Amino acid sequence: MTVDQSLQLLIAPRSPFCRKVMACIAEAALHNRVAQQIVDPWTHESLRAANPLCKVPTLRLANGTALIDSAVIIQYIQDWSGSALTPQGKEQ
Template sequence: MMQLYYSPTSPFSRKVRVVLRELQLEKQISEILIDPWTDEALRAHNPLAKVPTLILDDGMAVFESAVICDYLDQVAKSAGLSGGVIPENGSARLNALKWQGLADGMMAATGRLFADSNRAEQDRCEDVMERQAQAITSGIEAIIDGLAGLRTEDAHLGTWSVLVALYYIDFRWPDRRFDIPVRVRDWMAVMSERPSFVETVFHLPHAGD
């Protein structure tokens, strides 16, 4: 059985976990919760020691969430489990990958800003923090403008990526530092009722995890 190393606070982990459920692959993959900062088992498979990391049946390690999602999409299509989350070609494929790229950038900016905000004041770089904050704000604006292309029906990899990115902002900034308008939140609320989101909600590691 394939193994997926993940962290409950990682948006890239959540994206993969959402996708594997949408592809109906959750019974084929054992999900292993770890601390990527301390778990040597992860570094043994992934020299970057980052989550998510997928271990295939033959022992090969696959890392970076976009690569893992692409692989899982091909597995599901080959097995006839679903129509996949990545369109096969043309503008539809490019559109899905474009939204994934935007969302991944927002996730990275959110994580970086959160980490920098928790540093001692003398260790912060205000210019870098402002750049990360602007990336998040601009990303939200792009989502607002393109929301019609992220319909609830016919959701694709870009759809799931954007949703995870938006919920990650809320997870790291529960005081609503970043303004996500009501119509976007209404869309988020509808999509978050799906089992793939209910089962992968962000949370801090619990004692004993």
């Protein structure tokens, strides 16, 4: 099991938004492809560098782009993995 260090998820364990993204990563069987880093949203400098709003979760991509909204991150995971994680079309 190797972790793809090019994708990094910055999380705060108490955040329900982080837990939702982590559940989607597990459901898509990508838990071994995304490195998770626990951060303090108020003081962690790597979070501030990736996301000036200091919001968690933040997914840092290989090209340096940061995705900062849980819905956007989940959509990215869904598109990347091909898994149906959220309702689509008439199911919404």
